[in-house]
Amino acid sequence: xxxxxxxxxxxxxxxxxxxxxxxxxxxxxxxxxWYRQDPGMGLRLIHYSVGEGTTAKGEVPDGYNVxxxxxxxxxLGLESAAPSQTSVYFCASSYRRLAGGPIEETQYFGPGTRxxxx
Amino acid sequence: GQNIDQPTEMTATEGAIVQINCTYQTSGFNGLFxxxxxxxxxxxxxxxxxxxGLEEKGRxxxxxxxxxxxxxxxxxxxxxxxxxxxxxxxxxxxxxxxVFGAGTILRVKS
Numbered sequence: 001x002x003x004x005x006x007x008x009x010x011x012x013x014x015x016x017x018x019x020x021x022x023x024x025x026x027x028x029x030x031x032x033x034w035y036r037q038d039p040g041m042g043l044r045l046i047h048y049s050v051g052e053g054t055t056a057k058g059e060v061p062d063g064y065n066v067x068x069x070x071x072x073x074x075x076l077g078l079e080s081a082a083p084s085q086t087s088v089y090f091c092a093s094s095y096r097r098l099a100g101g102p103i104e105e106t107q108y109f110g111p112g113t114r115x116x117x118x
Numbered sequence: 119g120q121n122i123d124q125p126t127e128m129t130a131t132e133g134a135i136v137q138i139n140c141t142y143q144t145s146g147f148n149g150l151f152x153x154x155x156x157x158x159x160x161x162x163x164x165x166x167x168x169x170x171g172l173e174e175k176g177r178x179x180x181x182x183x184x185x186x187x188x189x190x191x192x193x194x195x196x197x198x199x200x201x202x203x204x205x206x207x208x209x210x211x212x213x214x215x216x217v218f219g220a221g222t223i224l225r226v227k228s
Contacts, residue, residue, distance in 0.1 A: 031214065040126075042205065042220040043161070050214060058215065090160060106151060107216060109160035 002026050004110035006091050012116045013081045021076040021113050023091030031094045032074040033058075033107065034066060036087040043090065049074055081117045089113045120144045122219035124206050129225045130196055138191045138204050138222045146211025152180050152191045153205040155221065161205055165191065193224075201226045 004025045013019055023032065030051050035043040045058030049068040063085060065077045074093075078085060092107040121143045130136040142150070149168040153161035167173055167182035167189060179192040193200055203223050207216040 033215075035218075040220055043207075043216075043218040045215060045217075048215060059217075106163040106166065109162070111160050 004091055004093055004108050006089075006110040006113050008113060009111065010114045012118065013078075014118050015082060017081050018077070018079050019081065019115075020078075021089055021091075021115075023074045023076070023093075023110055024072055025074075025091075025093040025108070026072060027093060027108065028071070029093035029095055029108075030071075031107075032068065033092045033094075034064070034074065034076045035090045035092065036060065036085075037090060037112075038087050046076065046089075081115075083117045085115065086117045087115060089115060120208070120217045122206055122208060122217060124204075124219040124222045126220070127223045127225070129227060132196055132198060132226055132228050134196050135192065135194050136196060136224065138193075138206075138224065140189045140191070140206035140219060142187050142189070142206070142208050142219075144208050144210070144217060147184065148209040148211050148213050150180075150182055150189050151207045151209065151216065152178075152189075153207065155203045155205060157202070164204075196226050198226050198228065200224060 007022045033048040034046040037043050044060050046064050047066040049055045052071040055066045067075045090112050091110040094107045095105040123141045152164040154164050155161040165180035172181045177194045182189045203221040205221045206219040
């Protein structure tokens with residue numbers, strides 16, 4: 001089991017460029033998430049997905065788009081990168097919480113992507 | 119709204135006990151998680167509380183009081199490798215999302 005993987009690990013962009021971050025998980029998880037982590041601000045949710053073909057906005061969605069065409073993959077896109085999007089991006093996945101079932105479904109995180117926008 | 123507060127930094131001595139507090143005010147509550155994050159690495163799961171009381175896992179324990187909106191993580195017999203950031207996170211009422219505090223950087227000194 002590779003768990004949650006992210007590509008690329010590090011990227012430098014110029015303002016206005018676009019890119020896509022890929023997250024893949026092999027745990028058959030229903031839920032997937034994209035976070036950004038900035039110094040002193042903790043993890044903030046950008047977008048998330050509760051199943052294949054579905055996505056929803058999180059706390060800080062502006063400037064990002066996502067797609068979940070396959071259950072195992074969750075893509076995060078930056079259409080026109082800005083210096084404010086310099087951050088470390090983490091993807092996570094978890095099982096779907098079933099009614100009456102176990103509720104200790106922790107999120108499993110990928111190793112992160114460090115993005116620098118100049 | 120959602121608000122989760124943790125101390126920014128703490129320092130403790132190897133072999134000692136340290137308690138990291140977390141207070142929260144959220145529009146819904148469906149469990150509280152603690153994660154450990156070493157510098158440059160991904161967060162990893164430490165503990166989960168959904169009912170009031172203490173959960174113990176080896177050297178780590180976590181406590182929850184829902185009426186007070188309060189939790190703490192207790193680390194015993196501190197080791198140098200415990201130097202890390204500790205993140206408190208509250209799950210929303212629908213069970214879909216976590217809201218994270220800013221994290222507490224713990225430094226363990228010899």
